[in-house]
Amino acid sequence: MSLRLKFNLVLAAVLLVAAAGAGVYVHRFLQQSAIEEVQHNSQIMMHAAMAIRDYTTELVKPHLDVTLAEKFLPQTVPAYAATETLRRLQNRFPGYEYKEAVLNPTNLRDRANEWEERIISDFREGRADLKKEVTGEVGEGMHRAMYVARPITIKQAQCMACHSTPAVAPPTMLKVYGDKNGFGWGMNETVGIQVVKVPMYFPLEKARQTFNTVMAALVGSFVLLFVGLNLSLSSLVIEPMARLNRKLEDLATKDFLTDLVNRRRFFERLETEMADTRIKKGSLSVVMFDIDFFKRINDTFGHDSGDVVLKSTALRVRELLRSSDCAARFGGEEFIILLKETPVDAAMAMAEAVRARIAGVPFDAVGHVSASFGVATWDHKEDSHALIKRADTALYKAKSSGRNCVVQAEESV
Secondary structure, eight states, X not given: OOHHHHXXXXXXXXXXXXXXXXXXXXXXXXXXHHHHHHHHHHHHHHHHHHHHHHXXXXXXXXXXXXXXXXXOOGGGSHHXXXXXXXXXXXXXXXXXXXXXXXXXXXXXXXXXXXXXXXXXXXXXXXXXOTTSOEEEEEOOGGGOEEEEEEEEEOOOGGGHHHHSOTTTSOHHHHHHHOSSSSOOOOTTOEEEEEEEEEESHHHHHHHHHHHHHHHHHHHHHHHHXXXXXXXXXXXXXXXXXXXXXXXXXXXXXXXXXXXXXXXXXXXXXXXXXXXXXXXXXXXXXXXXXXXXXXXXXXXXXXXXXHHHHHHHHHHHHHHHOOTXXXXXXXXXXXXXXXXXXXXXXXXXXXXXXXXXHHHHSOBTTTBOOOEEEXXXXXXXXXXXXXXXXXXXXXXXXXXXXXXXXXXXXXXXX
C-alpha cells in the first residue's frame, strides 16, 4: 500500500469522523434551537391571551355590563375577546392558534376535541399540576405543532352567574346561546384549558436548511483541506521521496560510470525474462563481450581515457538495443546484453552490429578499439549462471581466436 493511499485513508477516516461528529452536534443544536424558538413563541401567545383576558375583564367588561339586561355582548366575555383577537393573528401567521377548550362550553366552537379532553382529564384527575403549564406536540408533518396548555378553573363567584343553572343566567345570553350548554359548572372545578398551538414546521425547516448549509460548507472545507494536504504531501513528501528513491534505486541497480544496469540488477532481470520465456516457449539470448587490450589502454592513455572508452562503448551499445533489451556492465571492461525474444541467429547478428559499431569509429584520444563477443541462446533447461557461463566460454574462444570477432557458444550438455 502506497504512502499516498495510506495517508488518504487515514485522512478520509479522520475527516469522516469529524464530519459525523460535527453533523450530530450541529443537528442537535439546531433542532434544540428550533424547539426553543417554538416554545418562546408559544409563551408569547399564551401571555398575549392572558393580557387580552385581563384587559377585557378590567377595562371593557365593566363598561358594557350595564347593557346586559337589554343585549348580551359576547365581547364582554374575556375568553371570547382573547379567542377573537388571536384568531385574527392566524390570517397573517397560519398555524398559530389559540383556543379555550371546555368540556361543556356555552359557545359550541369552544368544545374540546379528543386530545384536548385528555389534557383536561389530566388536570381534573391530578395527573397534571394545576399550577403549571403542560407542553407537548400534536400533529404530523407540516401540521406538527407544539402546544402549551393551562387549566381553566372556576375561581370567581361571578362566573357562576352565567354557568350554574339556566334559571340564574342572563336572559339575553340564553337568547344567544340557548339553555342547553355551559351550565352545571362548580366553584374550583377545572372545566377546560387555555391552549395555544405554534407550528413547528417552519422553525424545523429553517433548522434543516441551516444544517444543510453548514454541512455543505463543512464538507467543502474538508474537500479543500483534503486537496490541499494531498498537494502538500505530493510536493513536500511524496515527490522528494520518489526522487530520492529513484536515486537510491539507480545507485543500487546502475553502474555509476556507464549508466547501464549493474550485475545484480541484470541477474534479476534475466531470471524474470527466463520465467516469462519459459511460459511463452519463446527464445532468449545473451551476448557477453569485453574490450580488447583494455589494460593497455589504461596503461598507455591513463584511467581517465579508459573511463571514456567504457562510457562511449555503453552509449554505442544502447543506440543499437531495443527497449525490451537490457545491457549491463558485468565487471571491469566486461559487458553483457540480454536479448528478449531473440533466437541465436538474430543474437549473432546483433553482436556483430555492436562489434562493428565499436570497432568502426575511433574513440577520442585513444583511437580505434575492438571487442570480442560470445553469444549463447537459452535451452530452457539450464539456469541463468549456466547460460552466462556458456556465453563467457564463447567470449574467451573469441579472444583466443584473434579478438574483434563473435563466437557462438556450444550447446549445453
